[in-house]
Amino acid sequence: MRLSEAKVPQSGLADLIDLIYAAALAEGSTWPEVARHIYTLTGAQQATLILPDANGTKRNVFLEPGTYDERVRHYYRDISPWRVEAGNAIREGTAPVGVVVRGEDIVPDRAFLNSEFYNDYGRHAGFRHMIGGLLNAQTADLVAFTRDAAAGPFEERDRHALQSLMPHMQRALQLRSRLEPDASRLGAGALDALSIAVIVVDGNMRVKHANAAAVALTNGVCGMTVSRTGPDSSLGNTLLSARHPDDHSRLSQLVAAVAKGGSGCALRMRNTRDEPASRASLAVLVSPAMTHFLSGPGTGCRIQPGTAMIVARHLNHSSLPHPGLMCDLYGLTKAEAAVALSFGGGATAEDVARTRCVSPETIRSQVKAILRKTNTSNLRDLERIIAISSAMLPAPL
Template identity: 55%
Template structure:
């Protein structure tokens, strides 16, 4: 038992053991042919920790987990227990033999895969997380002693999965999330229920100040990892934002009110919602892909000018100090006349400078120059 417990934590922490090592040891302990443990990676997508990497696991993850009577019944039991109690049960106690042997799951899948008897346990990490220990017909059914043995292991498996998730959150894409933290614009990554997966430094500063129409709130009796949700302060805005995030595949934008009393026509918090990509929330070695059901929320206060320092404009585009100052004054829709008046120079002087600025920045017009300035302003945080 102690060796198996060591393997559980070693696999979760990546210290001297792997999940397949644990699977082999569990098969020996329970005289079983297969152990499966999968966690939801995204809505409708399973990631195997134990029992993956074979035709059986691929077929199960692709389709048969949806009609698995053991899994369906176990999840109902889990929710009935209000996710508070770890639970282990012998398969025949979940699904009677006469029901199992007639089911599509058994006839089309389990029989061919050599799965006849099951010992199941249910963990609760982010969602119902079942572990299944499976025997073929020759090995015979599990008994109460096997169930008690699994019950002794479940608390350790639960804690190990929680540790793995916390470590994953701490170590996720230092390149991706680190890049987000250097931005001056606020970026929050959420799942389809508006649970916050990552908020960059600018977003934390913006919402900590309490003067914008968005907030990040903790929920649940023991808030912790994954227990923070994004909330729009105005109920109507919150509903609209939630719908936009839930249907993120198309993307979209909206304006939010900063207070519950602010008229809709004065809403000054601009929000852009688009699908998130895996490089923000996975290992940098993984292929870059859109994460289904996960959204990137970019936030900007329209009534707060966001400009890069003049020195950055000079470094990026080779502008002189005077040209950089002139370029930045066009941010926000200023005209040539406005800039000439503020700088107390002639219109001709400003027009000459504008031509040079447009050439050096490769901008097509002053409005295009504004776009370039906005992009450049995102490169340097407003506070360090």
């Protein structure tokens, strides 16, 4: 006797609902496990729920990856009369959301049995009877359960059992959408925290991502600029170029080479068309872009094909970390942090003393404490620490 032929125990239904939420949030359950429990509940033999996986590729999460020929399955899924009619209703805004229906309520039996889907695929693959519903009209998330001709059509008790699960599946997918980590957003946020300009482009110099420092850099006097190529200035509609024609040629060649698998190179670029090459002060590094910043969770840190990452910074523009950052990192007092930052650019103890209107002895005493707390041996070593710490600055707004 199927579980649905008797009254479903409330405890069993509660356990299944728990599994649905756990699968959606990847916390101790999987969608195939949920499907197996629903098979027991309704007598279904197969299940379909198309969602994007960790790589952003849509697949039937009710099946284990690699358990069927994706190309064949996708072709017939797209021409399924059930799916076609459901898609039409979604576009017309007439599809009921959260309501379980049976296949014969969507497509008359005669039309279904005469379809290419059923005769070439469904008959042999066990897709004769269907029950399911629309979970989300905006994302067109559909859930469906099927069985073969021998098992017979789904009955009202099956529809009722699934209807009790539909609100939980809807809420579980909402939670999945809102709480699932998005590596691309996290990576972009990490890049925006840097004071160094980072721009990711494709092989044709179209901008895929630019952090806050890059936006500030290209909006100012800089050897690189962006121009709009489409009706708006969104990413993908902006093109990166160098102001000097020779620099643009070199940069374009490097980007194209990296997009095709090259390792990249560093170069200096002129800030204006009139600046001599010997005085070029924009340092640029072109290298492969990483999936860590541009793809979804689970992709790992690999090279993003067809893209290049450009890191740029003015050589003659010094940037210093906030005194508070030095206090947090190295345990300096506010006065010690201010003194430490005063040594940038090769200043001496006497120079700092004059600037701060104190005696050189006071500065030397503070320097001893600063060197000890930062574990540096001299002022040049301290400058190195300050330069490294400056990369932790948020980009200017």
